[in-house]
Amino acid sequence: MINRRLTSIAVLIAILFLSIPAVSAANPPGAGDVLINEYVANSSLEWVELYNTTGTDLDLSGHYIDDIASGGGAPKAIPSNTIIPAGGYYVMEFSSFLNNGGDNVRFLDPAQTALDSTSYSSSTADYSWYRSPDGGSWSPTESSSPTKGAANPGGGNPPGPGDVLINEYVANSSVTEWVELYNTTGSDLDLDGHYIDDVAGGGGAPQAIPPGTVIPAGGFYVMEFTNLLNNGGDDVRFLDPSQAVLDSTSYGSATGEHSWFRTPDGGTWSGEETDTPTKGSSNTPPPGVGEVVINEYVANSATEWVELYNNTTTALDISGHYIDDIAAGGGAPKPIPAGTVIGPGGFYVLEFSSLLNNGGDDVRFIDPSQTTVLDSTSYGSATAEYSYYRFPDGGTWSGVESDTPTKGSPNVGTGDTPWTPGTFEVRIFDVEQGDSQLIIFPSGYSILIDVREANWNSGAGAALIAQKIRAITGGSHVNVGILSHHHLDHIGYAGYGGIWGLIETEGITFDKIVDRDAGVWVDGLNGGAVDGLCDPDLEIEWHNAGTSSGTSRNWICYATNPANSNIYPIHELAQLGSTTQIDPPDTGALVEIVQVDGDGVTLVDGITPIQGDHTGDATPPSENDYSIGLKIRYGLIDYATAGDSDGEYATSQFGYTYNNVEAVLAGRFGQVDVLRANHHGSNHSTSQAYVDTLNPDASAISCGSNTFGHPSQRVVDALTGTGDVYLTNYCTTATDYTGTVIVDGDIILQSSDGVNYTINGNAYVASDPASAYGMDDIVINEIMPNPNGSTPEWVELYNPTPQDIEISGMWLDDIAGGGASPIQVPASTTITAGGYWTLDTSNVFNNGGDDARLLLPDGSTVVDSYTFGSSAKNRSWYRTPDGGTWAGSMTTNTTKGAANP
Numbered sequence: 001m002i003n004r005r006l007t008s009i010a011v012l013i014a015i016l017f018l019s020i021p022a023v024s025a026a027n028p029p030g031a032g033d034v035l036i037n038e039y040v041a042n043s044s045l046e047w048v049e050l051y052n053t054t055g056t057d058l059d060l061s062g063h064y065i066d067d068i069a070s071g072g073g074a075p076k077a078i079p080s081n082t083i084i085p086a087g088g089y090y091v092m093e094f095s096s097f098l099n100n101g102g103d104n105v106r107f108l109d110p111a112q113t114a115l116d117s118t119s120y121s122s123s124t125a126d127y128s129w130y131r132s133p134d135g136g137s138w139s140p141t142e143s144s145s146p147t148k149g150a151a152n153p154g155g156g157n158p159p160g161p162g163d164v165l166i167n168e169y170v171a172n173s174s175v176t177e178w179v180e181l182y183n184t185t186g187s188d189l190d191l192d193g194h195y196i197d198d199v200a201g202g203g204g205a206p207q208a209i210p211p212g213t214v215i216p217a218g219g220f221y222v223m224e225f226t227n228l229l230n231n232g233g234d235d236v237r238f239l240d241p242s243q244a245v246l247d248s249t250s251y252g253s254a255t256g257e258h259s260w261f262r263t264p265d266g267g268t269w270s271g272e273e274t275d276t277p278t279k280g281s282s283n284t285p286p287p288g289v290g291e292v293v294i295n296e297y298v299a300n301s302a303t304e305w306v307e308l309y310n311n312t313t314t315a316l317d318i319s320g321h322y323i324d325d326i327a328a329g330g331g332a333p334k335p336i337p338a339g340t341v342i343g344p345g346g347f348y349v350l351e352f353s354s355l356l357n358n359g360g361d362d363v364r365f366i367d368p369s370q371t372t373v374l375d376s377t378s379y380g381s382a383t384a385e386y387s388y389y390r391f392p393d394g395g396t397w398s399g400v401e402s403d404t405p406t407k408g409s410p411n412v413g414t415g416d417t418p419w420t421p422g423t424f425e426v427r428i429f430d431v432e433q434g435d436s437q438l439i440i441f442p443s444g445y446s447i448l449i450d451v452r453e454a455n456w457n458s459g460a461g462a463a464l465i466a467q468k469i470r471a472i473t474g475g476s477h478v479n480v481g482i483l484s485h486h487h488l489d490h491i492g493y494a495g496y497g498g499i500w501g502l503i504e505t506e507g508i509t510f511d512k513i514v515d516r517d518a519g520v521w522v523d524g525l526n527g528g529a530v531d532g533l534c535d536p537d538l539e540i541e542w543h544n545a546g547t548s549s550g551t552s553r554n555w556i557c558y559a560t561n562p563a564n565s566n567i568y569p570i571h572e573l574a575q576l577g578s579t580t581q582i583d584p585p586d587t588g589a590l591v592e593i594v595q596v597d598g599d600g601v602t603l604v605d606g607i608t609p610i611q612g613d614h615t616g617d618a619t620p621p622s623e624n625d626y627s628i629g630l631k632i633r634y635g636l637i638d639y640a641t642a643g644d645s646d647g648e649y650a651t652s653q654f655g656y657t658y659n660n661v662e663a664v665l666a667g668r669f670g671q672v673d674v675l676r677a678n679h680h681g682s683n684h685s686t687s688q689a690y691v692d693t694l695n696p697d698a699s700a701i702s703c704g705s706n707t708f709g710h711p712s713q714r715v716v717d718a719l720t721g722t723g724d725v726y727l728t729n730y731c732t733t734a735t736d737y738t739g740t741v742i743v744d745g746d747i748i749l750q751s752s753d754g755v756n757y758t759i760n761g762n763a764y765v766a767s768d769p770a771s772a773y774g775m776d777d778i779v780i781n782e783i784m785p786n787p788n789g790s791t792p793e794w795v796e797l798y799n800p801t802p803q804d805i806e807i808s809g810m811w812l813d814d815i816a817g818g819g820a821s822p823i824q825v826p827a828s829t830t831i832t833a834g835g836y837w838t839l840d841t842s843n844v845f846n847n848g849g850d851d852a853r854l855l856l857p858d859g860s861t862v863v864d865s866y867t868f869g870s871s872a873k874n875r876s877w878y879r880t881p882d883g884g885t886w887a888g889s890m891t892t893n894t895t896k897g898a899a900n901p
Contacts, residue, residue: 026059026083028109033058034084035116036107038130040146041098042123048105049091049148052084053135060084062110065092073097075108089149098123132190133214145211152212158240159189164215165247166238168261170277171229171254178224179236180279183215183339184266191215193241196223204228206239218319218339222280229254264315264341284317284341286367290730291705292316292342293375294365296389298405299356299382306363307349307407310342311394312705317341320368323350327362331355333370345393349408358382392464395430396745410460416471416746419444424586424634424757426749428676429468430728432704434489436465437641437676438472439632442752445584446473447591448510449482449630449641451499453492456550461492462501466508476506480582481513482574484643485627486552493551494558503566510570513559514581516597516626517573518545518552519613520560534561542613544597546621547656574628588635588754594668595629595642601661604649606893606901610659619651624679625659631669635754636766638672640694644679647687647881658684663881663899666693667834670801673766674749674759675699677719680731681711688718689884693800697723697767698759700747703731711735726759775810775856777801778831779864782878782900783852785845786871792840795852796896799831800883806830809857812839819851820844822859836897847871 029052037051048065052058060082064075076094084090098105106117118138120129128146132139143152167182179196183189191213195206207225215221229236237248249269251260259277261270264284287310295309306323310316319340322333334352342348356363364376377397379388387405389398391412406412419425422442429436434452448469453461470476483491483499492498502508519542524530528538534557542548558564559571574596575581582591598610603621614620627643647662662678666689675696679685680703699719703710711727713735719725725740726747743760751757755766781798795812799805808829813822823841831837845852853865866886868877875890878900893901 026057028063029054029058029060029084029115031115033115034060034107035131035135036105036118037089037134038128038146038148038152039098039105040123040126040128040148041103041105041120042100042125042127044095045093046095046098047091047093047148048107049089050084050107051131051134052086052088052090055086057083057085060090063115064106064108064110064112065094066104066106066108066112067098068104069106069114072099072103075112091149100125133188143211147212157187157189158194159183159185159191159215159246161246163189163246164191164238165262165266166236166249167220167265168259168277168279168283169229169236170257170259170279171234171236171251172231172256172258174256176224176226177229178222178279179238181215181221181223181238182262182265183217183219183221186217186339188214188216191221194246195239195241195243196225196228197235197237197239197243198228198230199235200237200245203230203234206243216338218337220280220282231256264317264343265339267315282317282319282341284315286321287312287316287318287374288733289372289374291374292318292365293390293394294363294377295347295393296387296405296407296411297356297363298385298387298407299361299363299379300358300384300386302353303351304353304356305349305351305407306365307347308342308365309390309393310344310346313344313707315341315343318348321374322366322368322370323352323355324364324366324370325355325357325361327364327373330357330361333366347393347408356382358384392430394432396743412467416468418474419472422752424637424749424751424754426632426639426674427468427472428700428702428728428747429465430704430743430745430747431461431464431702432729433680433706433710433731434461434704435484435643435680435702436461438469438478439639440473441584441586441589441634443584443586444473445586445589446478447480447482447582447632448478450484450490450643451492451497451502452489453497453501454489456488456493457496458492459497459501459505462497462499462506466502466506469508477509479511479584481510482582482628482630483513483515483555484641485516485623486518486549486555487623487644488549488551490643491551491555494554500555500558500567512570512572513567514572514574514593514628515559516628517543518597518626519543519556521557532563534558542615544611544613544626545623546610546614546617546625547623548615548620549623552623582630586634588633590631590633592631592633593628594631595627595645595661595665598626598659598661600664601625601659603659604657604901606895606899619655619657621659622646622652622656624685625661627661627678629665629668631672634751637674637749637751637754637757638670638766639674639676639749640669640672640696641676642669642678644682644685646679646682646684647690648684650684660687660881662687662690663884666690666800666881666883669694670803670833671695671767673697673757673764675719677701677711677715679710680706680708681715683709683712683714686715686718687881687884688714689800689879689881691718691722693883695722697764699723699725700759701725701727701731702747703727704729706732708732709734716740724759724762775805775807776863778805778807778810778854779879779883780852780854780866781836781882782876782895783845783866783868784874784876784894784896785850785852785868786847786873786875788874791874792842793845794838794840794896796836796838797831797854798879798882799833799835799837801833804830804832804835807837810863811855811857811859812841812844813851813853813855814844814846815851819846822855838897845871 038049066075102121127142130152168180197206258273296307324333386401427438431452435450437449439447494500526538528535536553610621624644629642632639645661646658650658681701782796810825811822849869876894
């Protein structure tokens with residue numbers, strides 16, 4: 001049975017509890033906490049809006065809205081339990097309270113003491129008086145568009161010249177034209193009464209920006225319209241309320257749905273339209289993984305900070321990204337403010353407190369979604385006011401903290417480990433897109449090759465290499481300096497940096513500087529003044545040169561001028577084939593100059609040498625192809641480096657030619673243990689034939705972020721096909737680096753015995769090339785199957801190795817199991833290193849197509865073969881270069897017993 005008496009008591013208790021007024025947990029406002037924010041005095045329904053300026057809910061119970069003191073209407077009481085939310089609004093409505101012709105408006109506390117007040121002298125029907133922005137100054141004029149219970153129009157001062165810029169626009173659209181404005185400042189700005197217009201004194205009427213439009217700090221505003229901008233060209237102008245021009249641009253034509261844009265936001269106008277407009281958002285792209293990196297940070301300080309560094313040559317937008325500590329724990333991620341752009345090679349610092357632990361933590365740079373980590377590092381402990389840092393900027397993390405942080409500026413110190421006496425070292429420095437190497441023999445004898453600069457007027461590269469020399473060697477002296485060739489990314493610009501800066505500014509001394517013979521300064525040459533001053537545009541007598549940049553001209557003016565006492569007495573020209581010009585005293589050490597000034601290399605015609613003065617050629621040879629090549633040996637370790645030498649014949653889009661220097665280099669180098677890839681792994685260098693001949697166990701590529709596609713996929717594939725590949729950096733996104741080692745720093749080879757060596761900790765054993773080659777290395781190099789008249793057929797063999805190889809008893813044959821009888825190579829037949837041997841034949845090859853095969857003396861093991869098609873009279877099938885890929889067609893330029901075209 002239901003107990004009705006108990007049920008009735010429960011209902012009564014519930015009613016009693018519901019009838020008890022709720023007790024507010026909010027405090028009443030103090031002076032300035034709640035302000036009169038907007039009001040309409042001339043309307044059938046008058047109203048006053050209050051605005052809570054604080055970050056806390058406030059209780060308005062018992063407060064009042066009133067007009068003039070000691071007169072007018074009775075104060076209007078705000079109901080009990082009225083809460084105005086943090087940063088929110090409360091509106092009170094009434095009628096016949098405020099006078100149309102002028103009155104006061106007051107906000108009173110429960111004792112009717114004024115907490116805020118204002119006055120007006122007149123009021124327009126249904127217009128409002130308002131503060132701009134909320135809680136700010138009173139607008140001097142009324143608004144025809146009241147914002148009852150919502151944010152007021154305005155929000156800052158109007159923009160001055162340069163504060164707000166036209167940032168992007170679409171002029172040709174089937175949907176809607178639009179113009180995007182960008183606020184370059186750190187403050188909200190009021191665009192009320194401003195205009196977007198086309199050509200002055202004509203075109204369409206200016207388009208008014210609506211009242212109450214605020215463009216946020218570092219933000220965007222987009223105005224849409226139709227039929228204002230002409231597809232065939234027009235002006236775009238941003239005008240102030242008086243229609244004076246604040247910013248303008250123009251265009252010659254507009255492609256449908258494409259935009260013209262600045263990059264970065266507020267920067268220079270692009271040279272062409274984009275088919276991917278970024279309406280209302282940044283034109284500046286966000287960073288990808290590794291493009292903006294954590295560069296330095298202080299974790300133990302009252303003000304902690306993290307410095308980011310832009311590794312690229314493009315401005316990047318890091319708005320809305322975060323700095324965080326350990327994932328899924330620790331403090332809340334710290335947001336990077338809107339409108340934050342980090343320039344190319346630039347820095348950005350975010351300060352905070354109590355995020356990073358003194359005893360060890362992670363530091364992470366993450367994207368706006370907080371799902372992708374763009375860069376991260378960690379530390380075990382942090383010393384007060386010390387920083388962890390990369391060196392150089394964007395490079396390898398230092399193993400120790402610095403007591404002199406460089407917040408927002410380039411990092412100093414190298415983090416290099418000193419050279420250990422008795423050790424052979426090759427250090428390929430991480431200098432981004434350029435080259436610099438330091439080789440030290442066990443005795444301490446040292447060789448520096450190249451000093452990269454990024455810009456013609458920069459000395460940063462010289463400063464970096466000087467620091468490294470001092471940190472590694474403990475001094476400021478290098479025995480030999482070598483200029484591989486005269487390009488900015490290898491020697492810098494005399495008068496500013498590079499080799500010049502190392503000598504003249506940084507105080508590094510040398511016993512000798514070995515240079516190529518590009519030319520010499522002749523005072524008064526070509527009409528120049530005889531004044532003892534070098535005119536780089538007139539007074540250079542060119543010896544071996546193609547392209548002739550300012551880098552080369554300025555260097556020659558400096559190095560060949562007797563007045564320059566720090567360089568002239570020690571400047572020497574490289575001696576081809578010398579093993580004594582660079583002469584370390586160590587047992588088992590040898591440095592051979594295997595190439596200089598393009599010796600033995602011809603232009604594509606196969607006849608004209610690239611040596612000599614080609615500066616007047618319509619398409620001159622590249623400076624790259626005059627690079628010095630060095631074979632450096634210690635014990636059994638052979639190391640090959642040859643600047644930017646090319647490995648093919650081609651014409652550059654920049655108006656110079658690439659030439660096949662590697663065809664000559666390959667035979668002079670022979671097999672090596674370690675190869676520094678030519679020309680940063682350019683697609684024009686480090687050919688498959690070159691790699692096959694040198695056959696390295698390990699290769700190194702020096703490069704940085706670049707737009708040239710270095711290193712090419714072909715080069716990486718060729719090098720990984722023969723051994724391990726080390727790169728100083730992740731250099732281009734166009735290449736798949738699978739199977740390589742991205743060092744993100746210096747590549748360091750070390751050996752204490754000349755046999756066993758390491759590269760960045762990975763162990764190798766050097767091979768003795770004297771026993772590395774045999775008959776199976778010989779290749780068929782050229783075939784003449786259909787000669788004129790009674791001239792014999794012939795086959796040319798080529799030895800791509802660095803040692804002589806005896807081929808006595810080998811066999812030459814045509815198609816297997818048929819055709820002519822095999823012909824045996826006579827006894828005592830040897831092909832010299834990099835040399836040729838030809839065999840004349842008769843009626844062996846079919847003119848309509850056949851095979852050519854080279855077999856070992858056993859008569860069955862095929863060493864090499866080539867199948868060819870129908871053969872024209874007196875033409876040959878050939879590899880290019882020697883030992884390389886077979887050409888796709890025959891040539892009339894037959895080269896029996898000599899280098900192929």
